Structures are given as structure tokens and as C-alpha cells.
Amino acid sequence: MSEREQGVVRRRVFYIPGYDPFHPRRYRELYRKESAAQAQISGYEIGLKPKQGKGPYGWHVSADIDGAHVESEIEVLYWADMVKSSMNMGIASTYKVLAQTAWIYIGSGALWRLMKLRKGPVIAALYPVGFLLVQALLAWLAAYVIAQGVQAFLSGWVGVLLGWLLGGVAAYGILDFFRRKDNKFFAYYLMHDYAYSARTRGANPPELEARMQEFVQRIAEALRSDVDEVLVIGHSSGAHIGVSVLADLLRQRAEQEAGPELSFLTLGQVVPMVSFLPEAWRLRADLAYMAQQEQVFWVDVTAPGDGCAFALCDPVSVSGVATEAKLHPLVFSAAFTQSLSQERWAELRWRFFRLHFQYLCAFDAPKDYDYFQITAGPMTLARRYKGRAASKSRIEKPVNRFVSTAP
Structure with a gap:
């Protein structure tokens, strides 16, 4: 496959963890173990190397998938401190x-x-x-x-x-x-x-706002680099942080500015836990903005089997800030019960916290969701899911009492 045909030869990935006190090496080792398992199941090659270039926490991935070679640099946006x-x-x-x-x-x-x-x-x-x-x-x-x-x-x-x-x-x-x-x-x-x-009634604490601006600068720097895609991933609480980080980035960036394709993937999101709070004006405004913008393709993946996430709840619509101009996100299920073998599902179904991280792990019988093809494969997020229908069972009914986007 030629570089023109495959779309992505080089990629930068920024992973925003949820509320997690652990060092980023935990995610590196999880990626190493689970990517090897998925590669063996799905028939491709993938390997990790130490991080290249600037940035404190991350790793480098080399993959051969569908006849294409891809180099991806993955960085964890750190807020565990x-x-x-x-x-x-x-x-x-x-x-x-x-x-x-x-x-x-x-x-x-x-x-x-x-x-x-x-x-x-x-x-x-x-x-x-x-x-x-x-x-x-x-x-x-x-x-x-x-x-x-x-x-x-x-x-x-x-x-x-x-x-x-x-x-x-x-x-x-x-x-x-x-x-x-x-x-x-x-x-x-x-x-x-x-x-x-909750202690700030849905507003971001000042120290988190300051760190989020550092995230904006890290991603902006990557958008000036020689890569084909910059992919931002927010898991659990990291999903709503990612929404606000990208909203800030896009407001600061010229609409038609040349550069890599910018993509956004949210996994196991718990956005309503924050957006339903009285003073989550900032988040609700950012959700409304990200739903209407045309520069970033946004995919939201959850699964009913994950009891810790708001599975198939469109985070924009249920928060009450969707308008007729809404374009994003594409909401669909990782379908744990179908993409895991019966034996594996029986082993994991009562391990609620482990299932909340299944999005980052290997599947025995993956459908169209494969974390490692998304982060290390030859297609951009938009190309991978072009024409993909949203899950019919998604929840879009607005039930939020607080829908204002400003004090």
C-alpha cells in the first residue's frame, strides 16, 4: 500500500486518562501487553519502543497492518499528580x-x-x-x-x-x-x-484549567509537526477534559489552517456526571461547540457491559445542548458481549473496574472497534468510520435540568 493510499504513515496520539493516580507507565505496559495479544488474534504486527522526541510520558509504536507500515508516537497527558x-x-x-x-x-x-x-x-x-x-x-x-x-x-x-x-x-x-x-x-x-x-459544582478547578492549557499547547505543537494525523483520546473522566481542551484549541486556531488531520475519540465517557451539575457552564458550552464544529471528527465509544460509563448516551444531546446544527459525536457500542468470547465475557462480566478499561484492551473477536488499529493503523479516524451508522439504541433524550452555557 502506498503512502497516498494508506492515509496515515506517521501519527501523534495524545491519551487523556480518567481520574487515575497511577504513573503513565501503567498505560504503556497495558498497551504493550494488549497490543501484542490483539496483533496475534487479528494477524498484524505491532511493537513498542522508547518515546522519541519531546514530552515527558509516552512510547513509540511501529506497526504493520493491512500491508502498511505506520509509526505512531503516543503521549499520556499527565494530571495524575x-x-x-x-x-x-x-x-x-x-x-x-x-x-x-x-x-x-x-x-x-x-x-x-x-x-x-x-x-x-x-x-x-x-x-x-x-x-x-x-x-x-x-x-x-x-x-x-x-x-x-x-x-x-x-x-x-x-x-x-x-x-x-x-x-x-x-x-x-x-x-x-x-x-x-x-x-x-x-x-x-x-x-x-x-x-x-462536585466540590466546584461542575466547574473545573483552577489547577486543572492551567494543566488543560498545557495540553492545548502540546497538541498545537503536534499539529505543526510532520505527521498525517493527530489523535486525541479521552477515557472516562478524560473524555470531558478532552472536550474542553479541543474546544479551546479550535477557538485559538484558524479554521482552514493547514496541517495534520485532527481526530477525537472518547471511550467509556462519564460526561453527564459533570455536565448535569449546576455550574458546569464551561463544559456544556464546549460540548455544544464541539458538536457543531467541522474541523474534528469525533467518535464516542461505550458499551452497555461497562457499568461505570454512560453507555450509548450521546454526551451532547443528553446534556441538553444539542442544536439542529449538531454534527458530532458518532456514538456506537464496542459490543463487549459480541466482541469477547463467551469464556472471556464470563470471566470479566463482574469485574466492573476492569471492564471500564476494556476499550484499551484486546478483543477475542473484534468487530469494527480495535483500539490498536485506531492508534497504530493506516487509516485516520474519519476514514475508518466513514459511513458508519450510529447505534440505534443510543440515548439522545435531553434530561439535564441545567442547560445554560454561561453564568
Whole structure:
């Protein structure tokens, strides 16, 4: 296949993670492992090398797919330091943000409207609230039982004081045990995730806005380089960050400015968790803008099997900012139940957090979604999905109470 026929010979990829405190090397190793598995299944060759050129976190991919050789540079747009900082809370602070977050989602009516879309991500949002309250209940019961036991042996104020002192120590021990084991329960992690946007009622924290402008500059620099496609990928919470980053980039960029083709892929998005909040004016305005612009082809891929995402919910339409001029995104399903073998699906179906990352992994029987062909193959995103119909079961009904795009 000639360079002219294949469309992409060189590509830059920018991956925006969700609310994830881990170092980008985790994504590099995931890509290495899963790309090798997909290549073996699908019959192509793909390999990783150390990152070339500027930029702190990433890797280089060489692939031979469908008779074409493609070189792709993948960079992780880093904001894990902010995630770590936002998670740096003690037990008491976590219960404080639990109350604040619950109040914002319930008091604003956002929670009830989110439930009209998909139950899965709402249950995922309620899980940390429920489990943290269970932990608190167990701690209180332990404290109560110990206090009563001590008072049965020691009467008077000495028994009361000593009993509740020992009970308090036991209660703290129980709460601290669950906090230290949160890598198995994910209650603290998820609570901090939902609290991150809720604490500003949907507005971006100033430190995130500053980092997003750095992302804009990184992508703008790539658009001045000698590549054929610049592909921006937003996963989970990274999807709504990507929407705003690209909206800012396009507003700053001349419409007909020459350069590589710019593409946008959102995976496992949870946009409504933010866009349904009262002060998410910035995000709603950016969603409306990205839906109407003609410079970037935007594809949104989710799957009903992913209980942590708003599967097949058009993020623009359900947020209530779609107009007759809407062009994007193309919404379709990764169809986990069809593109994974029965054995693999049975193994993964109850591993909810692992399924939320399946978009970045190999499929036993891939349909027209293949993460590695998209990021390392010879076609641009627009060419790959040209004429592809949106999923018929997508949800487009606007249910958001807050639809304003400015204060």
C-alpha cells in the first residue's frame, strides 16, 4: 500500500486518562501487553519502543497492518499528580466530602436525572457512599459494644470514659483498616473521584484549567509537526477534559489552517456526571461547540457491559445542548458481549473496574472497534468510520435540568 493510499504513515496520539493516580507507565505496559495479544488474534504486527522526541510520558509504536507500515508516537497527558493531591485526605475529611458530594448531587436534582439515563454509573456513584456508611456503622457498633462491656465491669464516670476511649480506638482501627485496604474496595478512590468535580459544582478547578492549557499547547505543537494525523483520546473522566481542551484549541486556531488531520475519540465517557451539575457552564458550552464544529471528527465509544460509563448516551444531546446544527459525536457500542468470547465475557462480566478499561484492551473477536488499529493503523479516524451508522439504541433524550452555557 502506498503512502497516498494508506492515509496515515506517521501519527501523534495524545491519551487523556480518567481520574487515575497511577504513573503513565501503567498505560504503556497495558498497551504493550494488549497490543501484542490483539496483533496475534487479528494477524498484524505491532511493537513498542522508547518515546522519541519531546514530552515527558509516552512510547513509540511501529506497526504493520493491512500491508502498511505506520509509526505512531503516543503521549499520556499527565494530571495524575492532581488526582493524588485530591485523594490526600484523612478519614474525617473523606466523610466530610461524602456529605458535601451527596448534598450537591441530591440537592441539585442531578442524581435523579442521571438515573433516567443509565442505572450502572449511578450505582457505581452510590457504592462508595453506601460502603463508607457501612464502615462507619461497623465502627460505631464496635465502639458501642466495647463501651457497654467496659461499663459492665467498671461503674461510674471511670467506666464511661474508659469504655468510650477504648471503643473509639477500636472504631478508628476499623475505619483505618478499610482505608488501607481500599485497593480492594475502591470506596475511598471512587468517593474522591466524584467529589473532585462536585466540590466546584461542575466547574473545573483552577489547577486543572492551567494543566488543560498545557495540553492545548502540546497538541498545537503536534499539529505543526510532520505527521498525517493527530489523535486525541479521552477515557472516562478524560473524555470531558478532552472536550474542553479541543474546544479551546479550535477557538485559538484558524479554521482552514493547514496541517495534520485532527481526530477525537472518547471511550467509556462519564460526561453527564459533570455536565448535569449546576455550574458546569464551561463544559456544556464546549460540548455544544464541539458538536457543531467541522474541523474534528469525533467518535464516542461505550458499551452497555461497562457499568461505570454512560453507555450509548450521546454526551451532547443528553446534556441538553444539542442544536439542529449538531454534527458530532458518532456514538456506537464496542459490543463487549459480541466482541469477547463467551469464556472471556464470563470471566470479566463482574469485574466492573476492569471492564471500564476494556476499550484499551484486546478483543477475542473484534468487530469494527480495535483500539490498536485506531492508534497504530493506516487509516485516520474519519476514514475508518466513514459511513458508519450510529447505534440505534443510543440515548439522545435531553434530561439535564441545567442547560445554560454561561453564568
